[in-house]
Amino acid sequence: MRTVLVVDDSRIMRNIVKNTFSAMGIPCDFVEAGNGKEALAQLETREINLVLLDWNMPELSGLDFLKKVRAMEKYSSLPIIMVTSEAARYNVIEALKNGATDYIIKPVNEKSFREKISKVSL
């Protein structure tokens, strides 16, 4: 069973992301983190196959999490998809430059998930 790490400081949004992902019918377990720092701890404790990552969070932002994770060789190919309200093109470019695998703009829907997830080998 694949494990998806959902990182968002909003519990409601974590649930929406999980429900939207589940609607695609891909069997997986979910683990959650409320910020980048908690997400780093989750990565160290279990095997994660995909990270769905918010940008604006307290403690450690999604972008800073991304930079830290990509600096570690063992996570260089881990799929990390930004799921964020940051819709400006300069934000998308910054995330992709820093190693994001793809980018989904909130509000999320099944169509955008399907499009992006289908490109990721889980």
Next chain:
Amino acid sequence: MEKYIQPFVDVCVNVFKEFIGVELETERPHFADKNDLHSWDVSAVIGLTGEARGAVVISMKADLACRLTGMLTGSEHSGMDDEVIDAIGEIINIIAGNAKRGLEESFRLVISLPTIIRGSNHAIQWPNDQARIICIPFKIFDDETFVLSVAIEASHGA
């Protein structure tokens, strides 16, 4: 000023439709004073920095905040619990983040985490005195209203 406000109006209408599944009716925007009295129970504030400075605020009655939260969570909320605070913060976060797209030819903006202010006639500390506050009322569910308030001004040197 109008060209800075329109992206917030468009995004607000779209976010309510896509995120919550509710159609809004936009009413006539007006200037507001930070000392104006109001009847809202809760406001969610996002600060704007970068090449412009200001804030975007959504304000509503507690009953409406609970109803909107219920539509997102599928559960009933009768008071301003943590989920209601979470929901209102996320709504303003999505509005502010999406509005950046419509403003990107004017400014590169950085948005803050949302701050929630509660209580009757609560005061909002606006970040700059110079920018005028534009208040956009929206009608929702036929007979309820909330407002989106925006103050934005180019930073010096931007």
